[in-house]
Amino acid sequence: MKPETILDALNFLDDEILAETGRLRCAPCTADRKRRWMKWSAAAACLLAALWTLSIVWPITRPAPAPSPDSSQEAPDPAPAPDAELPEASEAPPDTSLPEFADPTPDAELPELPKLTVSDIGGDDMGFAGLMAFDVSELTNANPWTEDAALSTLPVYRNHLRYEENYYPIDVDWEQMEALFLETAGKLGMDTENLRVTKESGWSNYLKGGEDGIVITVWSSMEIQIDFEPAVSLPEPYHFTYYSTYEELEQTAGYLLDTYKDLIAMEDPRLNINGGDYDIYLRQSYNLEFFETGENLTEDIINYNFYPVQFSSDGAGGLMILRIFRTDLSEKMGDYPIITPKEALDLLENGSYITSVPYDVTDMELVKKTELVYETSDYETYFLPYYQFYVELPEEEKENGMKTYGLYYVPAVNGRYLEVLPPSRGVFN
Numbered sequence: 001m002k003p004e005t006i007l008d009a010l011n012f013l014d015d016e017i018l019a020e021t022g023r024l025r026c027a028p029c030t031a032d033r034k035r036r037w038m039k040w041s042a043a044a045a046c047l048l049a050a051l052w053t054l055s056i057v058w059p060i061t062r063p064a065p066a067p068s069p070d071s072s073q074e075a076p077d078p079a080p081a082p083d084a085e086l087p088e089a090s091e092a093p094p095d096t097s098l099p100e101f102a103d104p105t106p107d108a109e110l111p112e113l114p115k116l117t118v119s120d121i122g123g124d125d126m127g128f129a130g131l132m133a134f135d136v137s138e139l140t141n142a143n144p145w146t147e148d149a150a151l152s153t154l155p156v157y158r159n160h161l162r163y164e165e166n167y168y169p170i171d172v173d174w175e176q177m178e179a180l181f182l183e184t185a186g187k188l189g190m191d192t193e194n195l196r197v198t199k200e201s202g203w204s205n206y207l208k209g210g211e212d213g214i215v216i217t218v219w220s221s222m223e224i225q226i227d228f229e230p231a232v233s234l235p236e237p238y239h240f241t242y243y244s245t246y247e248e249l250e251q252t253a254g255y256l257l258d259t260y261k262d263l264i265a266m267e268d269p270r271l272n273i274n275g276g277d278y279d280i281y282l283r284q285s286y287n288l289e290f291f292e293t294g295e296n297l298t299e300d301i302i303n304y305n306f307y308p309v310q311f312s313s314d315g316a317g318g319l320m321i322l323r324i325f326r327t328d329l330s331e332k333m334g335d336y337p338i339i340t341p342k343e344a345l346d347l348l349e350n351g352s353y354i355t356s357v358p359y360d361v362t363d364m365e366l367v368k369k370t371e372l373v374y375e376t377s378d379y380e381t382y383f384l385p386y387y388q389f390y391v392e393l394p395e396e397e398k399e400n401g402m403k404t405y406g407l408y409y410v411p412a413v414n415g416r417y418l419e420v421l422p423p424s425r426g427v428f429n
Contacts, residue, residue, distance in 0.1 A: 098120050098420045098421075098422065099120060099351070099352045099353060099354060099420060100352055100415075100420070101118075101347060101352055101410065101411055101415035101418050101420065102347070102352070102415050103414055103415045103416040104339055104343040104346070104414075104415070105414070106416075110337050110414065110416060111334075111337070113333070113334045113336055113417055114333055114334070114417075115417055115418070115419055116156060116333070116336075116382050116384060116413060116417050116418055116419070117381055117382065117418075117419050117420075117421050118354070118382075118384070118411055118418055118419075118420055118421070119354075119380075119420070119421050119422070120354055120420055120421070120422055128355075128356040128357045128358060128406065129355065129356045129357060129406065129407040130357060130393065130396070130404045130405060130406045130407065131277040131390070131404070131405050131407070132277050132278045132279070132280075132402055132403070132404050132405075133276060133277050133278060133402070133403060133405065134278075134401055134402060134403065135403070136368040136369050136390055136392070136403075136405055138276040138277070138284070139275075139276045139277060139369070139390065139405065140246070140273070140274060140275070140276045140286075141272060141273075141274035141275075141371075142270060142271065142272035142273070142274065142291075142304070143304060143371050143372070143373070144270075144297060144300035144301055144304055145297070145301055145371065145372040147341050147370060149297060149372075151297065151298070151338060152337060152338065153335040153336055153337055153338060154298065154301070154335065154336060154338050154384075154385045154412065154413075155298070155302070155329075155332055155333075155334070155335050155336070156332070156333040156334060156335075156336050156382055156383065156384045156385075156413065157329045157331055157332050157333060157382065157383045158331040158332075158333055158381065158382055158383075159331075159378075159380055159381055159382065159383060160173065160328040160330065160331055161220060161221060161378055161379075163379065167203075167379065168203065169203070169205055169220060172201065172205045172220045173220070173328070174199075174207075176222065176328070177205075177206075177207050177218045177219075177220065177222070178207060178218075180218050180222060180224055180326060181197065181207045181209070181216060181218045181224075184216050184218070184224050184226070184263070184324070185209070185210075185216055187262045187263055187265075188214055188216070188226075188263070190210070190211055190212075190214075191211070195209050195210075195211065196209055197209035205219070205220040206218060206219045206220065210227075213228065213229045213230065214226065214227070214228060214229070215227040215229060221327070221378050222325070222326040222327055222328050223323060223324070223325050223326070224323065224324040224325075224326065225321060225322075225323050226263070226321065226322040226323075226324075227320065227321055228318075228319055228320060228321070228322075230318070231313075231314035231316070231318030231319055231320040232318055232319040233317065233318050234252065234255065234317060234318065234319065235255075237251070238251060238252045238255050239251070239252060239317065240252045240288075240311075240313045240317055240318070240319065241313050241315055241316065241317055242283075242285055242313055242315045243283050243284065243285055244286070244313070245284075245286075246273055246276070246286055249273050249286055249288050250271070250273065252288070253271050253273070253288055253290075256288070256311050256319070257269060257271075257290065260322065263309070263322065263324065264290055264309050264324075266290060266291075266292045266309075267292065268292060268293040269290040269291070269292060269293070270290065270291055270292070270293050270300075271288075271289075271290060272287075272288075272289040272290065272291055272304070272308065273286050273287070273288055273289075274286065274287050274289065275287050278402065282400075282402075287310060287312075288310065288311045289308045289309060289310045289311070290308065290309045291303045291304045291307060291308045291309070292307060301372070301374075301385075302329070302374075305373060305374040305376055306325060306327040306329060306374065306376060306383070307325055307326065307327065308325055309322070309323065309324050309325070310322070310323045310325075327376065327383075329383070333382065336384070336413045336414065336417055337413070337414045337417075338385065338412040338413055338414065339412060339413075339414055339415075341370055341387060344370075344387040344389075344410040344412065345364070345367070345370070345389075347410045348361055348364075348367070348387075348389055348408060348410055349361070349364055352410065353389075353408045353409060353410050354386075354408070354409045354410070354411075355406065355407065355408040355409060357391070357393070357406035357407065357408065359393055359395060359406065361389075361391055361408060366391050366392040366393075366394070367389050367390070367391050367392075368390050368391070368392050368405065369389070369390035369405075370387060370388070370389055370390075371387070371388045371390075372385055372386070372387055372388070372412060373385070373386055373388045374386070384411060384412070384413050385411075385412040385413065386409045386410065386411055386412055387409065387410045387411075387412050388407055388408075388409055389407070389408045389409070389410070390405040390406075390407065391405060391406045391407075391408055392404075392405055393405065393406050
């Protein structure tokens with residue numbers, strides 16, 4: 001598709017879809033915290049594909065299946081009535097193509113807990129979940145989990161966001177959003193009594209307002225986004241651009257932490273400089289975040305995955321956006337028994353994994369790194385932990401030695417509690 005054709009098509013999309021897609025596209029999608037296989041509505045997905053065509057974010061090196069006319073050309077159906085009954089997971093016929101996450105300890109006595117659904121995914125025409133680096137050691141983060149962590153259970157939460165079958169959001173918590181908005185505005189010294197606030201509801205739900213070049217947006221996911229217009233210049237010797245080095249960001253982090261300590265609002269902040277992957281022009285980049293140190297490892301893991309504060313540059317050395325994540329975890333499903341990294345590796349070797357990478361894992365020597373992360377995307381029914389495996393892809397290695405590491409996922413929750421759904425059914429909650 002020609003760029004001018006894409007731009008013409010964008011003019012026909014609803015403003016709400018544009019706003020929501022912009023938020024998802026701009027939100028941090030680093031491999032250590034957010035899996036790169038979020039689901040969007042058909043219209044938003046088409047828009048994102050168009051945006052990615054215009055601004056290269058991933059080198060697609062293989063032909064992809066052509067999208068069906070139903071998914072790429074037609075607008076989504078209207079939202080069903082509030083009392084419409086959604087199909088239960090058990091109504092779907094068995095699908096033998098889905099991964100199976102067997103219970104590695106079938107004879108063990110485990111607590112009675114509700115079943116959880118996880119959704120399978122597949123590759124698409126926007127590329128796949130992969131990171132480019134010369135060596136896996138360049139891909140760094142401050143993930144508090146380590147392979148020798150002595151954890152037997154981890155908490156699972158139900159996403160407070162609810163959607164109809166066509167992804168239309170329902171039961172938006174405007175009261176909580178307003179409280180976050182006013183709290184943030186007060187910390188920034190704004191006149192909260194006279195501040196003009198815009199409320200947008202529909203496909204995209206948010207509150208927005210500001211003054212003196214600072215704009216606050218609170219999304220229904222409880223993400224607080226603060227835009228500085230124009231970007232705030234940092235004094236010498238601080239260096240804060242898209243391609244600042246790890247060492248430069250370490251130095252800058254101290255200044256940002258001190259300057260915005262009221263907004264960060266952490267008693268014991270921990271720095272998380274994450275990333276280290278390259279783009280197709282061999283430019284290495286990192287993200288700068290903080291998260292609160294917890295009272296134990298489980299709290300560290302939850303804070304790392306769900307409650308970071310992220311600073312974003314304008315590319316010219318200024319602070320453009322500050323994001324504060326306040327994910328609502330009030331609906332706890334329970335503390336679920338988890339499998340060990342070794343048991344997860346066995347499932348990976350047996351082909352029981354979730355990925356958008358189009359290559360099978362056939363050589364376990366190519367598994368170069370293991371992490372534990374939570375699924376945190378807006379459209380998941382449950383927030384549960386996964387083992388994330390970095391697998392070297394020989395098919396993608398470049399002549400200059402640049403490697404690509406595909407991301408493969410195995411649920412950390414014991415398979416006794418899991419039901420796997422196809423992609424089209426796994427995102428409704």
